[in-house]
Amino acid sequence: MNPNRQFVREAALFMREHDRFLVLSHINPDGDATGSALGVVLMLEQLGKQYVVVNEGETPEKFAFLPRFDQLRNLRKQPLEEKFGAVIAVDCADESRMGDVRSLFDSGVRLLNIDHHPTNDGFGDVNLIRTDAAATAEILFDVAEELGVSFTEELALCIYTGLLTDTGGFRYSNTSPRVMEIAARLLSYGVKPGEVAERCLEEITFAHVKILRRALQTLELSHQNLIASITVSVDDFLETQAEREDAGGLVNYCRNIEGVEVGVSFVESEPGVVKVSMRARDRVDVSLVAKQMGGGGHAKAAGCTIRGSLSEVKQKVSLVLEEAVGVKSDE
Structure with missing residues (x-):
């Protein structure tokens, strides 16, 4: 079996096994971090799971067009008292990039680490790390397929945003044939590429x-x-x-x-x-x-x-x- 496929299956199993999740991305989140975190919660919703999605600090307002953006909780302004036994971290190059969230972890916490950075040290209990992927969103596309969830327009938009931003509008050297194939698939679900590019790459304050x-x-x-x-x-x-x-x-x-x-x-x-x-x-x-x-x-x-x-x-x-x-x- 392809080892990448095995890790994808383990990640999907993690999402099926637990009922309530803490979902987080890295501090100072970009389009891939934000799109991936919100993509995960959309998958969890389809699985009938509960979640809280957080970040240490503000998430850039330019990503407010993404579905469930209003669910993102800024821990600096909205602290949590709840402890979580299941955590999903996306796009965190190492453990420190999660920020100061350890206080939210239950003593027996299980952590799923989904990332594409070469510097990731495998800090999760389950690690889905693909350094050949252009973005964490590319990996989540495979997770969604493994879970068998529906590629709604909302989910497609989150994954496409991650791909677009981490490839610099499909201009960087990490733009592979696979990336373009996935992007084409996502467009078929209703994503409007011109609108996403305008919001993420063109419009400035x-x-x-x-x-x-x-x-x-x-x-x-x-x-x-x-x-x-x-x-x-x-x-x-x-x-x-x-x-x-x-x-x-x-x-x-x-x-x-x-x-x-x-x-x-x-x-x-x-x-x-x-x-x-x-x-x-x-x-x-x-x-x-x-x-x-x-x-x-x-x-x-x-x-x-x-x-x-x-x-x-x-x-x-x-x-x-x-x-x-x-x-x-x-x-």
């Missing part, structure tokens, strides 16, 4: 424009122009009245510069806490870079969160990248 304008003024090239970086401070957020999600995607402006191998964004979400996002071309595996600093991700898209001042964090990342690209910083 005016606050994003204001943050972008300030961030571009900080653009730096280093390491013989192989590294480009951009910085957003707490003051930038305060002065533009922007939210953290408004700084999403800034790293791509760095990576897309001709000749640049790695683009980096430093976003100070709160004093002393900096989210580092990295995007690479071919020379550097940024998942390994991120892992050295407590993060993770993929070879061409990874990140981490580091405590310290912006200057301290930038210096730390510069030294790690110096080793990765084999070129000293220009400073």
